[in-house]
Amino acid sequence: MKLIWVAVMLLVVSAQSAAEGMSAESNYILRCAGCHRMDGMGAAAAGVPEFPDSIGHIAATEKGRLYLLHVPGVISSSLTDQEIADVLNLILDRWGEGAASYFREDEVQTLRAKPVANVVEYRRALVEELRQQGIRLAEYPW
Amino acid sequence: MKRFTNILTQSIDRLADSGVRSAARGHGRRSFLEKTSRVLLGAAVVGAVLPFDRRVNAATIRADGDTETLPEDICSYWRHCALDGFLCSTAGGTSSSCPPGSTVSAVAWIGTCTNPDDGKDYLVSYNDCCGKPLVDASTYCYTSQGERPGYRMGLYNDINWCMANTEKGYHCTVAVVVSAAK
CATH class of the missing domain: 1.20.5 (Single alpha-helices involved in coiled-coils or other helix-helix interfaces)
Known part of the structure; x- marks a missing residue:
């Protein structure tokens, strides 16, 4: 009986380790693409803005980088700081148009630790700030 | 004579x-x-x-003459490991395509399932099919492997994924392999 439990626990551990340590590509598909979609075009009607001509502008500002680390799907992703950095950098590679620098693990750690009380209000302030600079972000109903 | x-x-x-x-x-x-x-x-x-049901032809005929249910028509089929909904393959579609008259959801829940044939993990997209009413006779599955409560938003799948479509009525769910998990 003990042997069976050991076998079961080994299976559970191996299943967990299989889920962990995925590539940025797999983490994007598993944790982001359901809403942001494989082509990064999101679904504006459901409150998921598109990446192109938007994510690069956001990540090009300090305020925007803090916002990205407090997007609910990012902060609750259960990924490590390095994994989050890798997924964000993959998104920047694909849809950032070279506008922003890459995220590093230590930066992700620092930004996640900073409190953002109301992420929707914070985003509105960011949108307004960019609008005054002549940058319009993708449609977002909130 | x-x-x-x-x-x-x-x-x-x-x-x-x-x-x-x-x-x-x-x-x-x-x-x-x-x-x-x-x-x-x-x-x-x-x-x-004449119209005919391919699935009937595809069903395996056992030695006793009865037909066996197709693997994708049952909840324990490996690709259904994280599914919460009615199987499209039992509602007039297939496990990877929506029934005629319904449209595939723009957004989806994506899970990880192990294929027992090769022992590898695959990322499976559970898209809802939208715009038609439920089929009473279709099979309901609640496997939801890896699902977490609502406060873990990204891992919560009690959501109508038709929300981003023009037609928001839920019809059934398909299970499409997106890629190998690596």
Whole structure:
């Protein structure tokens, strides 16, 4: 009986380790693409803005980088700081148009630790700030 | 007596001869072939045109003559490991395509399932099909492996994924392999 439990626990551990340590590509598909979609075009009607001509502008500002680390799907992703950095950098590679620098693990750690009380209000302030600079972000109903 | 027998056999010969000739005139070989070919051609055309259920043909026929349910029609099929919904394959579609008249959801829940055939993990997209009412007879599955409560938003799948579509009514769910998990 003990042997069976050991076998079961080994299976559970191996299943967990299989889920962990995925590539940025797999983490994007598993944790982001359901809403942001494989082509990064999101679904504006459901409150998921598109990446192109938007994510690069956001990540090009300090305020925007803090916002990205407090997007609910990012902060609750259960990924490590390095994994989050890798997924964000993959998104920047694909849809950032070279506008922003890459995220590093230590930066992700620092930004996640900073409190953002109301992420929707914070985003509105960011949108307004960019609008005054002549940058319009993708449609977002909130 | 011998003469009577000759007359009788000659009469039978004549009768048989005229009967056969008459039959040959009325039912020539060409006539037979023509009728047979009509039947065969008709069967071929009708067979191809009439609607039929591919899934019935695809079902495995067991030794006892009963048909077995297709693997993708049951909740324990490996690709359904994280599914919460009604199987499209039991609602007029397949496990990877929406039933006619419904549209695939723009957004989806994505899970990880292990394929027992090769022991590898795959990322499976559970898209809802939208714009038609539920099919009462379709199979409901609640496997939801890896799902977490609502406060873990990204891992919560009690959501109508038709929300981003014009037609928001939920019909059924498909399970499409996106890629290998690596």
